[in-house]
Amino acid sequence: MKRVPQRTCIACRVVRPKRSLVRVVRAPEGGVSVDETGKANGRGAYLCRSRLCWQRALGDRRRRSGGRLGAALNTTLSDQEWDTLWDYAQHLPDAVDGETDASEGQVEGVS
Structure with missing residues (x-):
């Protein structure tokens, strides 16, 4: 059985499969952008x-x-x-399926 890479959302701290998250990268040249491929060079979040x-x-x-x-x-x-990142976010749904407000202390899959 193949292991599925897991990553933590920096906002809500929920661990999810890497493919279900969006990577934002700071390139070595210094620019920050959305990394749709998940493989761009640089520091990611x-x-x-x-x-x-x-x-x-x-x-x-x-x-x-x-x-x-x-x-x-x-x-x-x-x-x-x-502005670019904010505009990107405006096209996303309000919440991910099964997600609760992290400020309430709820974690996905835990009662």
């Missing part, structure tokens, strides 16, 4: 395919740090990068 997780990870634009995502990638997001 994983997020659920949920608008709520993306909003949590990006944080408030006024802080300019990039929230949890900026911290995970060890960088500060530019306004353009933040």
Whole structure:
């Protein structure tokens, strides 16, 4: 039986199969972008395919740090990068199937 790689969403901290998450990468040249292939060179962070997780990870634009995502990638997001990622998130569903609000302390599959 083949092992399925697992990754943790940096926003809700739920462990999911790598393929079910979206990878955001900071390239060696310094740019931050969504990595659809999951194989781009650079430091990566994983997020659920949920608008709520993306909003949590990006944080408030006024802080300019990039929230949890900026911290995970060890960088500060530019306004353009933040806008691009925010726009990407707006096309995602509010929540992933079976997901509860992480602020309530609920974890998928645990009562």
